[in-house]
Amino acid sequence: LRDMYKSSVLEVRTTWKEKKAMLKKDNGASGTGVLLYNDTEYGLVATNWHVVDPGENMTGDYKCGVRFVHDKDFADVEVVARAKNDVDLALLLVRLEGKWTPNQFPIRPLDSIKEGECCIAIGNALGEGLSITSGIISRFDKIKEETLIRTSTPVSPGNSGGPLILCRGGSLAGIVTLQSRITNVQNVNFATPAQYLLDKEIWDFQSGEDKAQQLLDKAIAQAKTK
Numbered sequence: 001l002r003d004m005y006k007s008s009v010l011e012v013r014t015t016w017k018e019k020k021a022m023l024k025k026d027n028g029a030s031g032t033g034v035l036l037y038n039d040t041e042y043g044l045v046a047t048n049w050h051v052v053d054p055g056e057n058m059t060g061d062y063k064c065g066v067r068f069v070h071d072k073d074f075a076d077v078e079v080v081a082r083a084k085n086d087v088d089l090a091l092l093l094v095r096l097e098g099k100w101t102p103n104q105f106p107i108r109p110l111d112s113i114k115e116g117e118c119c120i121a122i123g124n125a126l127g128e129g130l131s132i133t134s135g136i137i138s139r140f141d142k143i144k145e146e147t148l149i150r151t152s153t154p155v156s157p158g159n160s161g162g163p164l165i166l167c168r169g170g171s172l173a174g175i176v177t178l179q180s181r182i183t184n185v186q187n188v189n190f191a192t193p194a195q196y197l198l199d200k201e202i203w204d205f206q207s208g209e210d211k212a213q214q215l216l217d218k219a220i221a222q223a224k225t226k
Helices: 194-198 209-224
Strands: 009-020 023-038 042-047 058-067 075-083 090-095 118-123 131-143 146-151 163-166 172-179 189-193 203-205
Touching: 009 042, 023 172, 023 209, 042 209, 058 090, 075 209, 090 209, 118 172, 146 172, 172 194, 189 194, 194 209, 203 209
Parallel strands: none
Antiparallel strands: 009 023, 009 058, 023 042, 042 090, 058 075, 075 090, 075 203, 118 131, 118 163, 131 146, 146 189, 163 172, 172 189
């Protein structure tokens, strides 16, 4: 599974300046992204909105970047879309040098994911590069109007935006989104169903709309053939 996804999982890093009290300081976040589709020039990357959202205190110098290999430089990306209705997803547009071949991984619909299925998470845990953990699908939780996948797969800060992959068939089940904040709770973590990525109605495109929509259309067509 790691080999299957190795050219589709990326480290994500955001940096910006923000104001707190009378001081201006640098801030940033690390996370993970999944390459949904690319052509010879651009790639469309999915991640969590909270990975790329600087919040209300940003004063400027915002940058978002991705990289495939931990010892390489980050390539600048543009945040092109945010999911509506508080769904914690975002789309990034990255300009690629040379030809990248995306892995042809299938996206599993939520209603065909079963409790107890084995799964793995690949993510940029602690901002230290990609690593792998394993667990099972624990159950499905309704939070507000959204269904989240609960998993026992251990995740850490930096895993957000990375793939939760079903061992059966290597299907993408979800995008790792959050951990339980309750003290002494172990392996209660949540992923946003990957099928939301393919719903064009949830996306609020902010910039780069034409190219991003073209790539999203191709990603949707590709997923429907699996």
